[in-house]
Amino acid sequence: MGKGYIAVVGQHKISGHKCCVVNVYAGCTQKEKKSLWEELSSFKDSSQITVWCLCGDFNAVRRRIERQGAGTADFKSEIKGFNGFIESNMLLELPIVGKKFTWYKPNGVARSRIDRVLVSEEWLQCWPMCKQYVQKREVSNHCALVIKCLDKDWGPKPFRTIDAWHLERGFEGMVANRWKSYANHEDNIIGLKEKFKLLKADLKIWNRDVFGNLNSTKRIIL
The missing domain is CATH 3.60.10.10 (Endonuclease/exonuclease/phosphatase)
Known part of the structure; x- marks a missing residue:
């Protein structure tokens, strides 16, 4: 309380x-x-x-x-x-x-x-x-x-990002490296879906490690 x-x-x-x-x-x-x-x-x-x-x-x-x-x-x-x-x-x-x-x-x-x-x-x-x-x-x-x-399937939830991530130095390079590390799949559609799933998990970990609690971490972007 x-x-x-x-x-x-x-x-x-x-x-x-x-x-x-x-x-x-x-x-x-x-x-x-x-x-x-x-x-x-x-x-x-x-x-x-x-x-x-x-x-x-x-x-x-x-x-x-x-x-x-x-x-x-x-x-x-x-x-x-x-x-x-x-x-x-x-x-x-x-x-x-x-x-x-x-x-x-x-x-x-x-x-x-x-x-x-x-x-x-x-x-x-x-x-x-x-x-x-x-x-x-x-x-x-x-x-x-x-x-x-209500139990009605509207399809998968969209992949989402936070704008502040793109202003963080090294973010795009990290995403590119992680994407390359994921194994390819014979079915391109299924493979793409699995890669997004893995990337989503990695982004959550990266966000926690780099940003942490944004209200207690002060960042100045020049």
Whole structure:
């Protein structure tokens, strides 16, 4: 438990997966949000658990369009910081179903999408069909979010990278060398798939060894 969050660690009874679910209620100021991001990042980085779900009121948006009716306020710092937190922790946002906004001012003048569900890649490997469903707003100014997992196969998840990797000296050379080290396969399509699978595993190790916890490691790129 910390300022702005409560975390519960447990084992999923059916699958046996050990996972961590974090309920978030962020403060209003940028200082409070930044402190929360740093504490959650340190907590996640120090944990041996890989199956994570962070959900609740982050009090931050990822895009300017997610806040409407907020006047001329500039949210660039908030957006950059929040997206940086998500990217550095290799989190993914579940697809949203229902309303586009999750918070509404009582008079209806302003609305925002400040509530959301973020999960680790390992969570999606366990429950690949998870989505976040926005419920009707009733008593609270916030809409409740419900996570549902429907068993429908949409195909393999896309291969993804982090932009900061490409700015790191030696990254491209490392990728080229690792790619050459993988054995070729008689079937080119299957071989390509297997190579991407091996590269994905190597990139996760490289990211952990080189970057570590991005909120505690200061890097200056010239």
